[in-house]
Amino acid sequence: MCGIIGFMSKKGRLIKGDKIAKALDSLRDRGNGEGSGYVGYGIYPEYADKYAIHVFIDNTVDFPQIKSKVEEILQRYGIIVKDEEIPVDDSVIKKEHISWRFFYEMDEKYAEIEEDKIVEMVIEINSKIDGAFIFSSGKNLGVFKAAAWPDEVAKYFKLDTYEGYMWLSHARYPTNTKGWWGGAHPFNLLGWSVVHNGEITSYGTNKRYVESFGYECNLLTDTEVVAYLFDLLSRKHKLPIEYVIGALAPRFWKDIDNMDDEKRKICEAIRMTYAGAAMNGPFAIVIGTNQGLVFSNGEVDNKNDMLGFTDRIKLRPLVAAEKDDLLFISSEEAAIRLICPELDRVWMPDAGKMTIARFEE
Amino acid sequence: MIPSTVPPKYKITIDHDKCILCGRCAKECAWDAIRKSKDKIITYDNRCGSCFRCASMCPRDAITIIENPSQGRKHPVWTPEARQDVLNQANSGCILLSGMGNAKDYPIYYDNIVLDACQVTNPSIDPLREPMELRTYIGSKPEKLEFEYIEEEIDGKKVKKSKLKTKIAPNLKLDTPIMIGHMSYGAISLNSHKAMAKAVKRCGTFMGTGEGGLHRDLYEYSDNIITQVASGRFGVNSEYLSKGAAIEIKIGQGAKPGIGGHLPGEKVSAEVSMTRMIPEGSDAISPAPHHDIYSIEDLAQLVRSLKEATRWKLPVFVKISAVHNVAAIANGIATSDADAVVIDGFKGGTGAAPKVFRDNVGIPIEVAISAVDDRLREQGNRNKVSIIASGGIRNSADVFKSIALGADAVYIGTAAMIAMGCTVCGRCYGGKCCWGIATQRADLVERLEIEEAADRVSNLIGAWTHEIKELLGAAGINSIESLRGNRDRLRGIGLNEVELKALGLKQAGL
Secondary structure (H helix, E strand, O other): OOEEEEEEEEEOEEEEHHHHHHOOOOHHOOOOOOOEEEEOOOOOOOHHHOOOEEEEEOOOOOOOHHHHHHHHHHOOOEEEEEEEEEOOOOOOOOOOEEEEEEEEEOHHHHHHHHHHHHHHHHHHHHOOOOOOEEEEOOOOEEEEEEEEOOOHHHOOOHHHHHHOOEEEEOOOOOOOOOOOOOOOOOOOOOOOEEEEEEOOHHHHHHHHHHOOOOOOOOOHHHHHHHHHHHHHHHHHHHOHHHHHHHHHHHOHHHHHOOOHHHHHHHHHHHHOOOOHHHHOOOOOEEEEEEEEEEEOOOOOOHOOEEEEOOOOOOOOOOOEEEEEOOEEOOOOOHHHHOOOOOOOEOOOOOOOOEEEEOOOO | OOOOOOOEEEEEOOOOOOOOOOOHHHOOOOOOOOOEEEOEEEOOHHOOOOOOOHHOOOOOEEEEEOOOOOOOOOOOOOOOHHHHHHHHHHHHOOOEEOOOOOOOOOOHHHHHHOOOOOOOOOOOOOOOOOOOOOOEEEEEOOOOOEEEEEEEEEOOOOEEEEEEOOOOOOOEOOOOOOEEEOOOOEEEOOHHHHHHHHHHHHHOEEEOOOOOOOOOOHHHHHHHHEEOOOOOOOOOHHHHOOOOOOEEEEOOOOOOOOOOOOHHHHOOOHHHHHOOOOOOOOOEEEEOOOOOOOHHHHHHHHHHHHHHHHOOOOOOEEEEOOOOOOHHHHHHHOOOOOOOEEEOOOOOOOEEEEEHHHHHOOOOHHHHHHHHHHHHHOOHHHHHOEEEHHHHHHHOOHHHHHHHOOOOOOOOEEHHHHHHOOOOOHHHOEEEEOOOOOOHHHHHHHHOOOHHHHHHHHHHHHHHHHHHHHHHHOOOOHHHHHHHHOHHHEEEEEOOOHHHHHOEEEEEOO
C-alpha cells in the first residue's frame, strides 16, 4: 500500500502546492490517515542559498528548553539567519509537535565539509535531543508532514501558499512502525527526499551498513535508511547516480555473467563492494534530489535524460507520465490524470531498470 | 589390581534366535568389541564406542547397542562418565583424549533464535519461480569504488564512458555459502578427502585441506581447495600453496583453543608421511603457538609472506577459535592484509583433543559471530575481511542464522562426516574408525566408497542450499547479501537480556 505522487517541471516553472495536494488526496485509500506528507523544491527563493531546517519540537511546556538545545547545536557551526514557526492552521489537526524552521548558514571555515557537518548535526539532534526531530535539511526545499490524511496535512501546513518546481508526496499506510509525525514520509536529508511504497526486507543489513559509516537510524523506518544510502553513495563516495541505483537494486548475477567484460567488471565490483547497500523486498521509491527527480521502476530515456530503478522483481506499482515540460510519477495513473488529464506519454517502467529526470539547461 | 568400578557405558546384545553366526559383526568391529568363537558371538562391552558399524552391517538385524542400564549407584555429581575419567587418569597418569565436538550440555543459542517470515505487506518470494541468489564472494572488498571517465567517439557522437579505477582483491566465488572446513589428511582418510573434494566441485564451493598437506590425487581439485598453514607447517611448500584457490593460516581451533595438534604416529602411513613431509610412523606435533608468530605484527608478516609466495593472487584467511576477546583479535586480523577471518566455535569437531579442552574452553560461535561483526563495523573494517563461521553448524537453519548474525559463509565439518557415515562415536583419535573416515588402516579406509560418499555430501550441501533459498524466500529476500548481518530477520526466545544484547537480537514479540 502507500500512495505516491510527484511531479517536476523540467523548465523549473513554479507550481502551487495545492496541485500536489489534490492529486495525493485521490490516493487516500492507499493510506490510512496515519501519515501524509509533501516536499516542495524551490519554495524558499528568498533564502535559496541557506539551509532550510525544519524541526518538529514536542508541543509541551518544555518547548523553549528543547528549542534552545537545538539552537545551541546549530550555532556551534554557523548562524541562524532567520527562524520562525512554520505557519499552520491548527483547527485541522491536533498540534502534537510545533513545526519550526531555521534558515541557516554554515560558517565559512566549514565550507569544505559543510554538508558533512549538516548531516552530523541532524544525526546529533535526532539522536540526542529528546523531543526534537529534524525532518528536512536541504536548501530551498521543505518537507511538510504529519500523522493525518493528505487533505488535512495540506490544509494544516497551508500548502497552497507555497510554489515549487518539484513536488513529491506520500500517503502512508504504516505496517512496520506505528503512525507518528516523524515516521510519515517524505524523509529528507540535505537534498535527498524519499517517499516510498513498500517494505525493505533488507532493512537490518542496510541499517547496519550505513551505521558503520557514522549514520544513525533513529526513526526505525526504511525510508530513512534510503536517504542515508543515497547520501553515502552519491555525495560521499561520489558514485554516478546510475551506479548508486545499480548498488541499491543490483542486476541479477545471471545478467551480469552475460555482460561484456568491461560492464561485467563494473557490475560485479558494485555488487561485491556495496553488498550491504543492496535493497530487497517490495519497493517503489521516488527520490527528489538537487539534480532532479529520481524514481524507481524506471527506464532509461535518453531523450529526456532520465534514469530510475526498481526492486528487481517489481512487487510495487509505479507509473510515469509526461506532458510538455512536466514529468509525473505515481503509484496510480488516476492521480496524475486528476491534475493533468491530457498526457503526451504514459508508461510503466520495467522492473530493474533506471530512470532519472534532470532539468533542462 | 583394582578392578574397574564403573560399568561399561554401552551394552551389546545379540539376538541369538536371529543370529546366523556369519561373523560379519566381528569383522566389521575394528575395536575388537565383538569376536566369533566357533558357535558363538562373544561381546566385550567395555570396548564398544557405539559406532553402530556392527549393527548396521548385520544381515539379520540381530544386534542392539544400548546404554548400559546397569550404572551402579546414581549420583548427580559423580556420574559414570566423571568416575570413568578419574579411573582412566588414575590408571594412566595421562591427559584424557577425546574426539568430536564439545559434549557438554551448554545452551545452543541457535535453538533459541527464530526466523522472521513475510505476510501481507512484504510478500514472500517463491524460489521456484523467481531468481534466488546465493552467490557469495569471500575476500577483501574496497570500502568504496572509484571510476575514471573517458570520452569516446561512437558513430560520430561523443560518449562519456566510465572505467573502474579501483582494483578488487582476489576473492573466492561460492555458489552456496556452505564450505567444508579443514580436516587434515592423516586425521581422516584419503577416501574421505576425495569424496569431499568431488562434492565441493559439484556444488561450486570449497573444502579445506587441514594441516596435513595436499595429496597429489587431489591436485585436480585445486580450484575448489583451500590449503592450510598451521604451526607444524606439514606439507607446506610453494607447490602446495599454489595448488589451492586460497590459503588459510590456522592459529586456533574451536575444539581446542590455545593448543596445537597431535597426530599419533600410528596414523602416519607411508602416504601420509609423504604428504606431510615427515618420517613414517612418527608423531606429527603442531605446537600450540606458531614459533614465528608472537604478535599481531608477526601474523601480518606471515599473511604478506604467503601472498608474496603466491604472487598476491590468492586470498589468505586466518582461522582463530572463538574466545572471549575474539572481536579484538578479528579486528587486528582485518588490518593485517588478511582477506577473511574464520571463527571456530567451541562446538567444533576434532579428531583428537584433550577432553578438558574440548568440553571447557572457548565460547559459542553464535555470540562470537555477533561480536566480531559488530566490532569490524564499529572500526570501519567490515569490508576488509569476510567472516567465515564454523563450529557446530548442524543444519540449514544454523547457516541462515549465522549469516543473519553477520557471517559471510560457514564451514561445516562434522555434518559432512555424518553424511559420509560418521556416527559421532567420538573415538576418531583411536585411528580405528570402523566407517573408514577417521582412520588410515587400509582395510578400514576401503570401506568408504568414494563416489557414494561424494553423492551424499553433495546431496547434503544441495539440500541445505535449497532450504536456505526457501527460508530467504519466506523472509522476502532474493539475494544472500541482504541477509548478511540482517539481525532484524531474527528474534530471540528464552534468552535473558544480556544474552539478547550479546547476540544483537530483539526478543520475539518486539
